[in-house]
Amino acid sequence: MIDGFQKVLILGGSGFVGRHLCEHLAAHPWRITVPTRRLRNAQHLSTQPKVTLLEANIHHPAELQRLVAGHDAVVNLVAILHGSAADFERVHVTLPTQLAQACHAQGVHRLVHISALGADAQHPDTLPSMYLRSKSLGEAALLAASKVPTSPSNQPAMQLTMLRPSVLFGSGDRFLNVFASLQRLFPLVPLAGAQARFQPAWVEDLAQAIVYCLNYPHHTVGKTFEICGPEVLTLKQLVQGAGQWAGIANGQGRPVVGLPMWMGRIQAALMQLAPGEPLMSPDNLDSMRVDNVATGRLPSLKDLCITPSSVRSIAPLYLSTTSQLDVLRGR
Numbered sequence: 001m002i003d004g005f006q007k008v009l010i011l012g013g014s015g016f017v018g019r020h021l022c023e024h025l026a027a028h029p030w031r032i033t034v035p036t037r038r039l040r041n042a043q044h045l046s047t048q049p050k051v052t053l054l055e056a057n058i059h060h061p062a063e064l065q066r067l068v069a070g071h072d073a074v075v076n077l078v079a080i081l082h083g084s085a086a087d088f089e090r091v092h093v094t095l096p097t098q099l100a101q102a103c104h105a106q107g108v109h110r111l112v113h114i115s116a117l118g119a120d121a122q123h124p125d126t127l128p129s130m131y132l133r134s135k136s137l138g139e140a141a142l143l144a145a146s147k148v149p150t151s152p153s154n155q156p157a158m159q160l161t162m163l164r165p166s167v168l169f170g171s172g173d174r175f176l177n178v179f180a181s182l183q184r185l186f187p188l189v190p191l192a193g194a195q196a197r198f199q200p201a202w203v204e205d206l207a208q209a210i211v212y213c214l215n216y217p218h219h220t221v222g223k224t225f226e227i228c229g230p231e232v233l234t235l236k237q238l239v240q241g242a243g244q245w246a247g248i249a250n251g252q253g254r255p256v257v258g259l260p261m262w263m264g265r266i267q268a269a270l271m272q273l274a275p276g277e278p279l280m281s282p283d284n285l286d287s288m289r290v291d292n293v294a295t296g297r298l299p300s301l302k303d304l305c306i307t308p309s310s311v312r313s314i315a316p317l318y319l320s321t322t323s324q325l326d327v328l329r330g331r
């Protein structure tokens, strides 16, 4: 702790959740370090006085140890949605494993890890996608590390909290914003996985949850929270909603046409070949074979003193003002 401030290292802090988290943390006595692969990826954080940005390779164990040193807590937000099995393994399993080792070596005990709803550390092999299996194996690695005691005190080495969000919406999301932009450009939306069910959570609620976990470790250590909104909606309802909430076609949105799975897989495979981040990959479709809805067996936002916000009330506030050009440029 320096000058009454604690120090938190946020891996993946330049991304969608990280941007909102840094804004929330600014109101609390935390100083923030955000490593990034390229400084230009994190330029939007450069105006935040409590944030220190630096370029680093977090996959390099020695570099990761140097980054972790001197912090009171670490938040891990690094994840990918698309890639090969080896990519998922490297980002979702090897990185958390090395992060636990770095924390152990540097005596940094507090770790908040953001996983994903649908992950299951006990039964990773039963899950339908590389994304969910690798997220589960990452959780399992951290849970195992959190049980290793430190000598001589024999205290557990790590005070771990894990959060599993459903799909996230909010200002700057690449979910509802993209589906709204597509409806500005095209007269209808062909959609694979239209009947998949989600329980979307507001990114601000997740950011607030992470801050709560950092500020109140005694209430949250050793627990896994499901981060979900109040409503269960199908993907088709969400895509239709995106058009309506963005005010497209006089607030009606465009027609959304469900595609059979085989056609969706062809569409997703073709999308993967296009340059840039694909909107949908075959692995995303595999993830959607199981509902992305809270099990109810784990604590939730309410246990973190947060009343979850509804997508219907929040999305119109930002979708109707988002510039289509910014979304397509990935801003």
Ligand SMILES: NC(=O)c1ccc[n+]([C@@H]2O[C@H](COP(=O)([O-])OP(=O)(O)OC[C@H]3O[C@@H](n4cnc5c(N)ncnc54)[C@H](OP(=O)(O)O)[C@@H]3O)[C@@H](O)[C@H]2O)c1
Pocket (backbone or CB within 6 Å): 011, 012, 013, 014, 015, 016, 017, 018, 035, 036, 037, 038, 041, 042, 058, 076, 077, 078, 079, 080, 091, 114, 115, 116, 117, 164, 165, 166, 167, 168, 169, 175
């Ligand atoms: N967004 C959602 O709807 C959603 C839903 C469920 C769970 N989650 C989870 O919430 C967490 C945060 O998600 P997010 O939407 O904020 O993600 P994001 O916007 O994609 O940001 C992730 C950050 O991780 C870093 N990163 C990405 N790939 C990397 C790699 N190969 N090596 C090193 N760093 C890499 C990037 O930082 P630099 O480019 O600066 O290096 C990026 O800004 C993740 O764990 C995600 O799985 C998100």
